[in-house]
Amino acid sequence: MSAAPYRFSLEDADDRILAGRAADGDTRAFEVLARRYGPLLRAYARRILGSNDEVDDVVQETLITAWRDLPSLNDGSVVKSWLMRIVSHKSIDRIRARKDHLDVDDVDAAQPDRLSPHAVSEATSLHEAVSQALTTLPLDQQRCWVLREVGEHSYDEIAEQMGIPASTVRGLLSRARRNLMTEMEAWR
Amino acid sequence: MTDLDNDAHDARDENDDLDGHTIDELSDYLDRGRTPLDPSIEGSPGCRIALSSLERLRQISKSLVEVDAAAEAPRNDDWLGGILESIGREARAGRDIPLLPPSPRATLSVTEGAVRGLIRAAGDRSGGLIIGRCRLDGDVTAPGTPITVSIDASVFWGERIVETVDRAREAIYSALLKHTELTIASIDITVHDVYFAQVSDQEPDDAGDGSASNEGGAL
Numbered sequence: 001m002s003a004a005p006y007r008f009s010l011e012d013a014d015d016r017i018l019a020g021r022a023a024d025g026d027t028r029a030f031e032v033l034a035r036r037y038g039p040l041l042r043a044y045a046r047r048i049l050g051s052n053d054e055v056d057d058v059v060q061e062t063l064i065t066a067w068r069d070l071p072s073l074n075d076g077s078v079v080k081s082w083l084m085r086i087v088s089h090k091s092i093d094r095i096r097a098r099k100d101h102l103d104v105d106d107v108d109a110a111q112p113d114r115l116s117p118h119a120v121s122e123a124t125s126l127h128e129a130v131s132q133a134l135t136t137l138p139l140d141q142q143r144c145w146v147l148r149e150v151g152e153h154s155y156d157e158i159a160e161q162m163g164i165p166a167s168t169v170r171g172l173l174s175r176a177r178r179n180l181m182t183e184m185e186a187w188r
Numbered sequence: 189m190t191d192l193d194n195d196a197h198d199a200r201d202e203n204d205d206l207d208g209h210t211i212d213e214l215s216d217y218l219d220r221g222r223t224p225l226d227p228s229i230e231g232s233p234g235c236r237i238a239l240s241s242l243e244r245l246r247q248i249s250k251s252l253v254e255v256d257a258a259a260e261a262p263r264n265d266d267w268l269g270g271i272l273e274s275i276g277r278e279a280r281a282g283r284d285i286p287l288l289p290p291s292p293r294a295t296l297s298v299t300e301g302a303v304r305g306l307i308r309a310a311g312d313r314s315g316g317l318i319i320g321r322c323r324l325d326g327d328v329t330a331p332g333t334p335i336t337v338s339i340d341a342s343v344f345w346g347e348r349i350v351e352t353v354d355r356a357r358e359a360i361y362s363a364l365l366k367h368t369e370l371t372i373a374s375i376d377i378t379v380h381d382v383y384f385a386q387v388s389d390q391e392p393d394d395a396g397d398g399s400a401s402n403e404g405g406a407l
Contacts, residue, residue, distance in 0.1 A: 008383075012383075013383070014383065016320060016340070016342075017340070017341075017383075018320075019321075020322075023321055024301070024305075024322060027272060027279070040254065042257070042260055042263075043260055047252070060267075064271065067275040076321065076340075127248050130245065131252055131255070134249075146249075149252075150249065150250060174211075174212050177242075180245055180249075181238075
């Protein structure tokens with residue numbers, strides 16, 4: 001023990017090492033992972049839920065599920081995207097449970113293609129403009145967009161998770177895309 | 189606004205400048221990685237402008253949550269602490285590994301989880317690497333069965349990999365010999381990465397302590 005030329009901290013360890021140790025029951029390694037990705041999980045959950053209300057609960061459930069299922073994760077280096085998947089599922093489960101998602105029949109009828117003008121005129125960067133524009137979209141458009149562009153889920157995966165037809169997902173993404181493109185343009 | 193902007197803007201509304209294509213088509217085209225190359229898209233100035241806007245939008249969208257996360261207010265530790273406490277109660281014991289000699293009066297065993305903790309502690313302390321996942325292959329519940337230990341590890345940058353791994357293997361072997369009755373056939377250490385550790389004069393911290401307490405408590 002005296003010969004060790006380096007002292008390491010688990011905080012510096014890579015994901016694969018931490019996920020492997022956590023899978024083996026090392027709660028300290030799991031804690032480091034939870035601290036490393038906690039803010040990301042919270043931010044992702046908030047974007048999907050569309051509010052702050054259930055973020056704590058969803059992330060808590062995510063961590064508990066992650067701890068339980070880590071032994072079955074074969075490649076620890078993908079633990080970040082694996083956690084992101086869990087938190088998106090948990091978030092969608094919440095939304096479906098409280099049934100505040102869009103009534104599918106309304107999709108084509110309701111949403112205007114254009115947002116109100118100058119929704120993002122106060123933004124100080126293009127990034128901020130997109131961020132703000134996204135929050136002004138109807139919730140289901142936001143969700144589909146975030147699941148697609150951040151979570152990199154396929155149309156079919158989003159459809160299955162949200163319990164709506166893939167064609168509806170395609171329509172929501174199309175509207176979100178056009179709305180966001182317009183806002184980007186307006187900001188310049 | 190420049191002319192380019194105007195073009196792009198109009199393209200969004202009408203599709204006139206997209207030479208018969210739609211934004212959705214262009215998005216699908218990007219999804220396919222622009223293959224096979226579509227000359228009618230690539231040859232259209234309007235489409236090319238829209239494509240670069242779309243790519244920009246995606247790039248920004250992709251980073252949205254990371255940027256949100258960076259601005260996330262720090263949580264108080266009680267919240268995470270509570271979660272960790274509850275998961276810690278269902279520690280992964282794994283199989284029971286008997287300690288010899290068994291007698292009709294008493295059996296003594298150590299859990300697989302505790303042995304893994306022992307392996308981590310011994311390996312980490314041997315210096316120059318950090319232990320990841322480890323597996324005990326073979327029937328550890330039957331005394332005398334040859335057991336293969338497979339270990340994933342990262343070696344610190346600047347260390348000689350062969351020497352480091354040999355040193356760890358020896359340390360783990362003697363720890364297992366000392367604290368368990370396992371018959372070790374081999375200890376296979378796979379180095380998957382070189383780890384850029386910070387050189388520090390501090391006392392061993394988290395990893396050492398965590399693993400050590402695991403070891404002490406269990407054995």
